[in-house]
Structure formats: structure tokens, C-alpha cells
Amino acid sequence: MQIRATNPEDKEQRREAILDAAEQLWLSQPERTSNVAEIASAAGLAKGTVYLYFRSKEELFLGIHERHVGTFFQRMTQRALQDKPMSLDSMFNINRQFLMDTPAFLPLATLCHGLLERQIPLEIAYAFEERTYTHLNQVVTALQRHFPQANQPLMMQSYALMLGLWQLLRPTPLKELMKERSLLSTCNNDYLDMLEAALHALWRGSLTSKD
Secondary structure, three states, X not given: OOXXXXXXXXXXXXXXXXXXXXXXXXXXXXXXOOOHHHHHHHHOOOHHHHHHHOOOHHHHHHHHHHHHHHHHHHHHHHHHOOOOOOOHHHHHHHHHHHHHHOOOHHHHHHHHHHHHHHXXXXXXXXXXXXXXXXXXXHHHHHHOOOOOOOOHHHXXXXXXXXXXXXXXXXXXXXXXXXXXOOOOHHHHOOHHHHHHHHHHHHHHHHHOOOO
């Protein structure tokens, strides 16, 4: 018999367990999003229990994405708040390590941007965006200790580069065929190296701008 979580700590642990199960299923089957019953089974919970924490499968996947974003912001803020000078290389190393540690981030981020507009209730989507922008502004404030010209638009452009390059270069059957027939040579390039080169160009241009 399943024991219902009653205190805040137990509830948070159960919520995290649901997110963990859903993320692992996503990584094992990236071509589809598991349904609530499958996620509940993987977490060792009843289907109804999952609905106590997430009202839909879409909100559950948005929860995973928000957890990813929170981890990234936390890592960046912690480093930026240190007195040791922060270089662009050290900042981009944090970004690289996060992407390597979190293989579900890029595909799930792409999925969630579509969900926000189509399948997530407007108030839920707004609350997510509000929390995200609050954390984003905190990161910007921390980074300004090292890069005074850092701002919200620059961070958003960096994020757009991350997703855009990934969508262009991510492995797919079509991309493999294009590479095989020499139609798309850029498929041979490493995504992380290309991303860092693009980020360097973006940040150096912004930080040296006279405007």
C-alpha cells in the first residue's frame, strides 16, 4: 500500500522522484513523450498520485525543463558571485559542462517551447516564465560584477544560439543521409565547439560595443 506524503519534505522528494522517472524515460525513448501511466510505473507510484503533483503530462515535462534551467542558473550564479575574476572562457566552460551533464536539456527545451504556446494553460505558462525571468535577472546581476555590459537581451541571444545550433546540427536520420551524400558538411562539426565559437563572437561584440 502506498503511503501518502504529507509533510513538505516528503512531498518534494516524491515530486523529484516523478521528475527523475520522467526524465529517464525521455532519455531512453527520446522520440516520444511517455504517458502519465508509464511515468507513474517507473516512479513506483499510482497514476493518481502523479496527478496530485502535475495536472498533465505537459506540465510534468515543463517541470523537468524548469529544473534544468534552475540548475544552469545556479551554477552560473555561484561562479559569478566568487571574487575570482571570471573570463568568457570560464563562463562558457560552465555552459559546456552543463550541456554535457544534462543530455535531455536541449531536446526538452525545444519541446517545452512548443508546449507553452499550445498545451499549457496560460496562467501556468505565465507563472513559469515569471519565475524564469526572476532567476535570469539574478544571473545577469551576478555576471555584471565581471561583465558590466551583460544584460537580459544578451543572455536571451545566447540561449537562442544554443537551441538554434542544436536544431540545425542534432543527429537525425535525414541529417545522417545528408552527411552521407555530402550535402551537409557541417554535420561533421562538433556542436559544443561551434556553440562556443558563436558565443565568443556574440559576447565579445556586445562587451566591446560603444553603445
